Structure formats: structure tokens, C-alpha cells
Amino acid sequence: MRLVISLFTGLVFGFGLILSHMVNPAVVRGFLDFAGQWNPSLGFVLGGAVLMSIIAWRVRDRRFEPVFGGDFPAPAPQIIDKKLISGSIMFGIGWGLVGLCPGPAIVGLGFGFTNIWIFVAAMFIGMGAFQFYNRS
């Protein structure tokens, strides 16, 4: 059942990214361009998504364990360190440069654009480089 939930949530997540045009880098960059022709639609995407997430975390407070067993995620850590800030700055620059973040990039693979495959390949190399950096 856990695998069915994983497959199904991955699918619905993908539908959400497609329906909301998050998969289109031009729309994402339009949202980030406050000084240009600002396209506010992604604010509604974030709003709808966070609203559902807030509801889910409220439901979580009333349950002892997930429906299919195991444990709920540990309480969110509170440490704000250099890694969090510098990682987020790097992520933000990359996101702004191209208009793709990991979710839409992976869903975008199914659209068949070579450029998205190149982006995802570079993203994997970046993640691999982090593993290497984090080990030493």
C-alpha cells in the first residue's frame, strides 16, 4: 500500500505542477520578475499548496502514527546555520537563472525537451558533488 500511495502522490503532484504551469520555466521566471511584466499566478499555486499542507499537519497532530505505519517525520529542526543560508542562496540563483526547480524539472522530462534533460543531468551532478563535499 505504501508503494501505491507513493506512486499515486507522485502522479497527483505531477498533475498539480502541470495544471498550474509550474513546469513552464517561462511562467516561473515571469513570477519572479517583479520589475517586468509580473505574473502573479504562482502566488495562487503556493497559497493553495501551503493551505493544504497546513491542514495535513493539523490532522497529523491528532494522530499517533501514519495510516500505513512507521513514524511521522521528526519535529522540524530549528537550527539556522550557514549551510541553510548558503544552500538556499545557491538554489535560488539556479532556480532564477533557468526557472526550474527539482519537482518541475523531473516532471518536465516527460515533455521531451532536450534542454530539460540537460538541466536534470546537471542537477544530479550537483547533488552528487554535494555527497562528495559532505563526505570529506
Place this chain on the structure above:
Amino acid sequence: MVEFLPALIGGILIGGSAGAYMLFNGRIMGVSGIVGALISLTTPGDWKERIFFVIGMLLAPAIYGLFTTLPSVEITSNIAIIVIGGLLVGFGSRLGSGCTSGHGVCGLGRFSKRSFVAVFTFMIAAILTVFIQNHIFG
């Protein structure tokens, strides 16, 4: 200009799937974490769930396309920018322990202070990057 209703419904699907992943499987639906652990040197215990989640994401365009037309995808940056952007997104999301889905959707939903700081930081970095690209070099 994208209409607001599909954007809102899309957001509800995104947040709903994040909520379901957490309530049913007890996991945070953060794409950089799910994918990042798959390419790490140590195999995570729940690798099958992660793979199935990614398969669901990969199937989404094909299944969506059976019912209605897929929206356009315009990726206009040149190859050098795409590669630099991909490297930064990959490394940065792992170093900062999350991306738009993990910090943005899951973290803000649980009112995590860390995620508020992360989202604020990457939004500012992204907005400044687009500003410099479009209005200084553009």
C-alpha cells in the same frame, strides 16, 4: 498570463499530495530529498517508495495528455546557463536541505522557522537573479 483558477487547483493538488504522503507514509514530500537520497552512496531503507514516487512524477505528463492538452513549456536559456542553473539547484538544494516542495510546501505548512528562512532566502536570490538577467543584462 495564466488564469488563477488552474493555478489554485494545481496548488491544492500539490499540497494535497504532500499532505497525503506525510499522513499515509509518514514522509516529507521534498523532491530534492527524495531524489538526492536515491543517488547517494548509501541506499536509503525506503528506496522503493522513493522510486515509485519518481515514477508517478514521470508518468504524469503522459497520463495528463490523455485527457487534455498539455500546457506549453518554454525553456529559452542557453545551454551554459542551463548547466550552471542545474548544478546550483542540485548542490544548493542538498546543502540547504530542501527546495520549493520540501521547504516551500511541507515546511511552511508545519510553520518551521528553518523553512521560512530558507524560502525567504531562495525567493530573494531568485528574484535578484531574474532582475539582473532581465533588466541589467537583458
